[in-house]
Amino acid sequence: MKFFIDTADLDDIREAASWGILSGVTTNPSLYAKTGGKLADFEDHMVEICHICEGLPVSAESTAETTEGMIAEAEHLASLAPNIVVKLPVTEQSLPAIHHLAQEGIRVNMTLVFSATQALLGARAGARYISPFVGRFDDIGDEGLDHLAEMVTAVHNFRYGYWDEEGGPEIITASVRTPHHVTQAALLGADIATVPFGALKKCVHHPLTDRGLELFAADWAKVTGEAK
Template sequence: MKFFIDTADLDEIREAASWGVLSGVTTNPSLYAKTGGKLADFEDHMVKICSICEGLPVSAESTAETTEEMIAEGKRLASLAPNIVVKLPICEASLPATHALAAEGIRVNMTLVFSAPQALLAARAGARYISPFVGRFDDIGDDGLAQLETVINAVQNFDYGYWDEEGGPEIITASVRTPNHVTQAALMGADIATVPFAALKKCVHHPLTDQGLVKFAADWKKVVEG
């Protein structure tokens, strides 16, 4: 399974990239707002992310509301850098926009997916990536992982034809909160997990690993001090 980082913070992206595990970046308006970014700087900020992650897919989300506006904004975003992926929310307006953009070879990440029918429609319209959410189901007392498994099984039952050479559409597990979300997504066969940096750091650590490091350091100190 591939790891994307779900952030617009340049420092977080640089650090995650330095680990050698990063396969892409996803952003959204809320994540960009958290950086204190301004509207006038948005496209330049996306270009900076793309330069940090050269050759890796970087999802930049459209805020357009109509099909025509989504197509126009999608083309503009895709022109910023060759690794830009246009992120669109699943809705009636975004399906024809996805179809039109895919026909021109522009990759779309369909986001805010919460059901198998939504995912299947996104795949049929030509989405390169489909992002079912996990944590937001948990927030309302539902089982986000069960919903994710349903989406994965449904989408992987069929061939779609748009991205055969690239192997798409790929399922991006989104709204990831815990290492267990990552584990279960991997076991289910999700292609990608897009993970906030705080959750990504949690994936590195384990209490037994931390205890082992302390013990190794203490034992080595005895050796050094003779």
């Protein structure tokens, strides 16, 4: 399974990229707002992320609400850098936009997906990536991983034509909150998990690892005579 980082914070992206595990970045208007970014700086910010992650897919979200607006905004965003992927929500307006953009070779990450039928429609329309929001199911007392399992199976049962040579469409497990979400997404066969940097750091750590390091350090201190 591939790891994307779900943030617009340049420092977090640089650090995650330095780990050698990063396969892409996803952003959205809320994540950009959290950086304190301004509208006038948005495009330069996205280009900088693309430079940090050269050759890796970087999702930038359209805020247009009409099919025509989505197409126009997607074409503009895609022109900023060759690795830009355009995020569009799953709506009646976005499906024809996704279809049009796929025929132009512009990759779309269909976001805010909450059902297998939405995922299948997006895949058929031509989405390169499909993003189920697992954590938001959990927020309302539902089991997000069960819905993810349905979507993974449904989408992977078929071939869709547009992105077959690239291995798509791929399922991006989004709204990830915990290492458990990451583990289960991998076991369910999701292609990608896009993970906030805080949750990504939690995936590195385990209390038994920390305890083991403490014991090793204490024993080595005895060897070197530096034990207190």
